[in-house]
Amino acid sequence: MSTAPGAPALTGSSLIGAADVLPAGVGFHAVDPVSGTELEPVYGEAGPAEVERATVLAAAAFPVYRRTTGDQRAAFLESVAAHVEALGSALTERVTAETGLPAARVAGELARTVGQLRLFATVLRDGGWHGVRVDTPLPDRSPLPRPDLRQRSVPVGPVAVFGASNFPLAFSVAGGDTASALAAGCPVVVKGHPAHPGTSELVGRAIRAAVVDHGLPEGTFSLLHGTTHELGTALVADPRIQAVGFTGSRGGGLALVAAAQRRPAPIPVYAEMSSVNPVFLLPGALAARGPATAATYATSVTGSAGQLCTQPGLVFALDGPDTDAFVTAASAAVAEVTAGPMLTSGIAGALDRGADAMAATAGVDTVGQGTVDPELAFPGLPRLFVTDGDTFLTTPALAGEVFGPTSLVVRVRDVDQLRQIVGGLEGQLTATVHLAESDHDLAAELIGELELVAGRILVNGWPTGVEVGHAMVHGGPFPATSAPATTSVGTRAIERFLRPVVYQDVPEDLLPPELHRAADVPALVDGVRRS
């Protein structure tokens, strides 16, 4: 791993405010998932002392950082984006070395990462995030006057962000949770994912540089490295932390939720956890374009070695010749895929166990399988399974997530069985319907049910590839997330780190600027929108 000119050298340190901190004791290395070799340097394990130091600094930064204006924070986020971009090939090469993700994916993820930082800058400049609502006073109202009521949103306080293994940039150190929390006015303490500590350090140093450039308190941002559950639990339990953003496994998310609930003062944990992203192939769509759909399906299943939260792990189709043709084409497409590397040996092992268990389930057939490069340290074998609706309904494990490039096609007996299956689905990030004109009635019924199950409904597409915008929802009912009323992607994510406060009869000179009578911010005034 070479370092590009101008990019910081990796030190293995946690970044706690302005200080590089390399705790004594055992450390850990990143591992190249292609070769299986350890990557330098060694990263020190942060512990309770480092958590305390980072959160004390974050709490000290909060009174200053929360009072920065939206314009100031917009400029800061844009500066973070610029510093991340300036890392250039030093960053993308390290991402590739630590994750094995293909170059095009890394480039796309980098663009998304800086793009969402800049998108939050536009949100901050717009001012709608203040959530201003005004009820004007009615001093002569009988029997009691109406007071002057002015509502705005305030940041909740220091936020803990857990980097995701599968998005080393877009949902890691300067990813969506960090961007939305910083946008809201909350200092951030990131626990970097131990699978990509070098990527985390590079990006962390870029954020720190922006903190320095903008004269912000050092505790506005810290990055802790570590591999232990204790580190994460200590961070969530710390009384200075006021909210948590997490993307990862169901077990990990639930452990953090439990830790947050055990606190003397519980806090919200926004955990994005588990989704199999069901897809429904309706008869008209299969008849019109089944084989073409099979090809794009295989791409969505196996891209990034299937390590995407929105990977389509379950496909439902009514049994019949068109479904046979789809399965044949999908099997052939999967067979042409060469296994990519999984992010870690642990994830690779979990994939093998999960896929082997599915293959061994009575009533499940393995109909397609990719190839493995024998040189690959942690291969993720693409596999396509098929079962029938009766087996699916009587084998609850088949509805669970297998993280990686596998998918299960369920041949459904009839529409009644399809209804039964839909009625039993757990909460999902996405649900997809492939349809043609002739499928209208069934599609309408299905979408009407799926909107109760998922945060995003797609038609004639694939759920992988999440657009970052104003309208996106990356969320959904439990177990997809722990907070179904929110999204972790898109501009509404800022709401997770804000809380409304109303000021009653507070004189103008004691009100925050956005609540002044002449303030030029979007507001709801006596129930009427003012832009």
Added chain:
Amino acid sequence: MSTAPGAPALTGSSLIGAADVLPAGVGFHAVDPVSGTELEPVYGEAGPAEVERATVLAAAAFPVYRRTTGDQRAAFLESVAAHVEALGSALTERVTAETGLPAARVAGELARTVGQLRLFATVLRDGGWHGVRVDTPLPDRSPLPRPDLRQRSVPVGPVAVFGASNFPLAFSVAGGDTASALAAGCPVVVKGHPAHPGTSELVGRAIRAAVVDHGLPEGTFSLLHGTTHELGTALVADPRIQAVGFTGSRGGGLALVAAAQRRPAPIPVYAEMSSVNPVFLLPGALAARGPATAATYATSVTGSAGQLCTQPGLVFALDGPDTDAFVTAASAAVAEVTAGPMLTSGIAGALDRGADAMAATAGVDTVGQGTVDPELAFPGLPRLFVTDGDTFLTTPALAGEVFGPTSLVVRVRDVDQLRQIVGGLEGQLTATVHLAESDHDLAAELIGELELVAGRILVNGWPTGVEVGHAMVHGGPFPATSAPATTSVGTRAIERFLRPVVYQDVPEDLLPPELHRAADVPALVDGVRRS
């Protein structure tokens, strides 16, 4: 207890959909808190069978009720208001008999109750509640096209509402939680508070009449009577229930939160629990109008026998002659108050224990005490206590809520001690500052801290009396509520029972009407507000 002509006779039944259900076994009576006598009829204890029956009906109603239009639900809520109003003196007399609240308070609460139902009707007709966001497609964008993304909010499903003891109308069967959940499109199962079952039955029958008038499914609304914790826990644990609204004690709220977290699929509990509503009397205000402030303070402390969530239980003032004068005037004002009845013997007992403990605390003086009518069954003795800042800081119990007509004035040594006290406050529904021009700098600092502690900041008023409007926030950090990002009063309360869903590339004829391209609803289109 007479029944007015036209008002339904009380039966003691739970109202489960269209059926009156009177479970066998022991029942309970309401008790007149003035006389201590039991009021007829006997109310049957609902149990698991009734929970099951009500939630099954609610789940069956949901697919129909959630598809009603905003206009249809607006008309339904207005019909509920009209049916409640039509109960006339039968309702207000029963409220008085069951709660001992004064007639003016009951009349005001009735007006608030029907007013908030009608306010939610205006919200529904406005359409902003749909939360529409649209990102228009960019089919030619490189490297990937942007899909068509259309976000709206959907109701979460059947909601359990727990009636509050202290708001027999405005936060009970047809109160704020019910109004906001019904507005959102969620069927409601209310567990009525056992202290006012007759009031609950009357109001429940009014809602049922509106359900019938509007041809809605019977399961849109049910009312269960009962006194046991098991009933509440069973309701929260029921898999058909998707969210919970609760107003009551900290212990009760935390028990429901725990029950909701133990579910296989946890759900949000919106619990409004505990607040002492600190008030800060700044030097300029005390000098200018201390005695006048003392009179309004005593009214706020003892009104409704102090049984209001926003009752000011703690007052902080810098020690000195003006504070002496305030305490003297407040003591005199409290001494003139005759004890009103507490809502229940349990609440009266808790008040006596809490106030006795405070009176017995070393460093705390009882400086004012009202009088008790010896005929009163459950009197709530008004008491005013004074302590000093050192005692307050070293006696954490003094910062806890004593529900009833008591309050504690803390003589604070200096501004530094005031800062220390503010830094240690728990989350609150409200925080109040009394100030004059000369207090500007201290007030600015104080408000800057209090906005992190409370959901509502008031200047030169008293927190009792919550305005229901678009800008109100009745909420705050733990332990004031379990969900600090939300409000239980005001139009934003509807958001607690909604969840965003985005529709990606869904054809127009499969989209809900509010997402059609020509829809005339408020929306954020490509980040720009459209009214």
